[in-house]
Amino acid sequence: MTPEDRFPGPEHPHPGPRHQPDLDVLPYGTYYEPDPAPGYSAPSYDGEAYDGETYSGYGGARYLEQHWSPDAQGHTVHAQGIGVDQSPAFPQYEVQGQVGYDGQDQGGYDGQDQGGYEPTLPDQPSPALQLAGRDDPPTIELGPPLPDPAAPTYPYPAPGPGEPPGPVYVVGDVHGYLEELRAELRHQGLIDDDGHWSAGRARIWFLGDFTDRGPDGIGVIDLVMQLAAEAAAAGGYCRALMGNHELLFLGAARYGDEPVQSTAGTASFLAAWRLNGGQQNDLDRLEAHHISWLSRLPAIALEDGHLLLHSDTTAYLEYGESIPDVNDAVHSLLATDSVDDWWDCFRRFTKRFAFRGDAGPMAVHELLDTYGGSRIVHGHSPIPYLTGAVHNDDGEPPHIPGPYVYADDLAVAMDGGVTMEGRLLVARLPIG
Numbered sequence: 001m002t003p004e005d006r007f008p009g010p011e012h013p014h015p016g017p018r019h020q021p022d023l024d025v026l027p028y029g030t031y032y033e034p035d036p037a038p039g040y041s042a043p044s045y046d047g048e049a050y051d052g053e054t055y056s057g058y059g060g061a062r063y064l065e066q067h068w069s070p071d072a073q074g075h076t077v078h079a080q081g082i083g084v085d086q087s088p089a090f091p092q093y094e095v096q097g098q099v100g101y102d103g104q105d106q107g108g109y110d111g112q113d114q115g116g117y118e119p120t121l122p123d124q125p126s127p128a129l130q131l132a133g134r135d136d137p138p139t140i141e142l143g144p145p146l147p148d149p150a151a152p153t154y155p156y157p158a159p160g161p162g163e164p165p166g167p168v169y170v171v172g173d174v175h176g177y178l179e180e181l182r183a184e185l186r187h188q189g190l191i192d193d194d195g196h197w198s199a200g201r202a203r204i205w206f207l208g209d210f211t212d213r214g215p216d217g218i219g220v221i222d223l224v225m226q227l228a229a230e231a232a233a234a235g236g237y238c239r240a241l242m243g244n245h246e247l248l249f250l251g252a253a254r255y256g257d258e259p260v261q262s263t264a265g266t267a268s269f270l271a272a273w274r275l276n277g278g279q280q281n282d283l284d285r286l287e288a289h290h291i292s293w294l295s296r297l298p299a300i301a302l303e304d305g306h307l308l309l310h311s312d313t314t315a316y317l318e319y320g321e322s323i324p325d326v327n328d329a330v331h332s333l334l335a336t337d338s339v340d341d342w343w344d345c346f347r348r349f350t351k352r353f354a355f356r357g358d359a360g361p362m363a364v365h366e367l368l369d370t371y372g373g374s375r376i377v378h379g380h381s382p383i384p385y386l387t388g389a390v391h392n393d394d395g396e397p398p399h400i401p402g403p404y405v406y407a408d409d410l411a412v413a414m415d416g417g418v419t420m421e422g423r424l425l426v427a428r429l430p431i432g
Contacts, residue, residue, distance in 0.1 A: 166201035166236050168304050172403075172414035172425040173207065173243070173379045176214025176279060178223065180424045188426050195223065197230035197238070204231070205303060207379035208243020208310035213277030213419045217249075218285040225293060242297035242330065243310040243379065247346040248273050250294055250334070253286055260343040269343070277419070295334045298327045299349070300371065306429055307373035311380040312355050312411070314363050315348040316371075323371055352381045360407040368410070375410055377429070382417035390420065397421035405432045 169190065174181050185191045192198040206224055211217025227238040251269035260267055270278075300316055300323050301308045309316065319329040333345055354363045355376070364376050384390035386406070389398040400422040404413040412431050416423035 163201075166199070166203055168306070168429045169199075169202060169204045170306075170308065170377055170414055170427055170429060171204060171206045172416055173209040173382075173418070174214070174220050174424060175209055175245070175277070175419050176211055176217040176220060176282070177418050177424055178214070178216040178219040180418055181220060181223065184424050184426045188428075190426070191227070195226075197227050197234055197236070199231070199236060200234055201236040202231075203236055203303070204238045205301065205308055206238075206240035207308065207377070207414055208241040208297075209245040209379060209415075210240075210243075211249050211282050212245045212273070212279065215279070215281075217279060217282040218290065221290055221294070239301070240297055241301060241308060241310045242294070242299050244346060244349040245276070246294050246297060247342070247349060248276060249278070249282070249286075250291065251339075251342050251346060252278060253283060253291065255339045255342070258339050260339050262343065262347070269339070269346075272346075296331065298323075299330045300326050302372050304429060305374045307368060307371055307376045309367075309376060309378045311349045311352060312376075312378045312413070313349065313351040313380075314354050314366060315351050316367065318348065321370055326371075353386075355407040355411045356386065361410055364407050364410040375412065375430075376407075377412045377414060377431075379413075379415040381413060382415045382420060382422065383413050384417045384420060384422055386413055390417075400425070403427050403431050 169188065171181075171184075182191065182195055186193065190197070190199040190202065190204065204227070210220045210224065214220075224238065224240055228240075231238040248269065252273035255269045257268045257270050260269065299310070299319070302323060316326055320326040330345065333341055336342075354360070355378075367376060368374065382390070383400055383404045384398040386404055389400075398417060398420065400416045403416075403425055405411070406413065409432065414425050414427065416425040418424040
């Protein structure tokens with residue numbers, strides 16, 4: 001257990017400072033510092049014919065692509081006048097007011113369960129139906145058809161039949177640092193100065209942990225949802241994995257201070273969320289469509305031979321022997337009413353460091369042999385903890401030049417430690 005992931009045990013009136021555990025330095029890992037990416041415009045992938053494998057089981061953007069539509073300029077507008085249906089996971093939920101926090105582990109929470117976000121556009125009869133039953137109108141020359149204002153527009157030539165997909169980028173843990181995320185995406189040429197998708201057919205995977213510790217977790221979620229729709233309109237996509245902090249945030253919103261049985265004693269999701277950097281401002285702004293989107297994120301994905309995970313743990317093996325099985329198991333769990341099952345899932349995906357040390361490559365192979373791929377790319381464990389750089393004696397922030405490749409070059413760590421003055425990492429695959 002590392003300082004950034006804590007679970008409340010029995011309450012103490014004066015717990016005092018928490019000890020920071022010593023971590024072994026890994027001498028066999030290397031940093032990779034990618035060249036700046038000018039953007040993507042070539043019709044091929046890395047100049048070669050594309051024959052990679054893409055399989056995500058569930059797309060983080062799939063749900064939003066149904067409910068966000070591009071306007072005539074290729075930007076994204078949110079559907080208006082939509083209804084809200086209920087989902088089994090969050091029926092009739094409404095965030096209530098602000099929950100006070102006095103530094104103790106427990107606190108009151110008045111929220112009820114929240115309804116899923118299932119927008120439906122109002123029914124409108126077609127022109128043909130409006131004319132039904134009337135006399136036939138006179139025939140006139142209509143001229144050429146007008147362009148469809150809802151049709152997607154492209155900032156580059158539209159993809160042709162059989163054209164390969166664009167390059168793949170991965171984004172490490174953001175933890176509410178919205179401005180740092182925007183700056184890095186702009187630096188990589190993935191968004192423009194106004195914060196809109198500018199990467200054409202490129203593909204982006206966020207590795208999870210959007211909220212907590214940083215100032216604007218909801219802003220981060222809103223940006224990712226926006227980019228998911230804009231990327232789809234441009235022929236690319238922007239998708240995301242479910243991290244342990246997504247489970248924690250959803251659990252805090254749904255269960256509040258309802259007790260759960262943990263190995264550290266009786267605790268609650270809300271108390272654990274606060275101890276792990278939960279920001280009240282995020283909880284206050286959490287809406288039904290955020291909950292619905294977060295609860296549908298996949299836990300694991302395979303992209304161009306890279307097995308994408310949030311956590312550096314083998315706990316995924318406990319939820320299924322294939323990518324669809326794992327994602328189905330997590331989504332089914334989130335549709336239940338069992339706070340203890342939710343807590344158990346959260347705890348499992350909070351485990352870390354499975355790929356360190358002499359046994360690390362074996363653990364990586366166990367996952368690759370089960371789910372496919374030739375390399376794992378993960379977030380969750382900050383690189384300064386993996387390398388021991390967090391213990392610098394000079395007081396300077398840890399130097400994180402890029403992703404960290406380790407476990408016999410089989411694993412790539414992408415959490416640059418933005419919460420500890422490191423970096424928010426965005427990198428193009430393959431790395432190294």
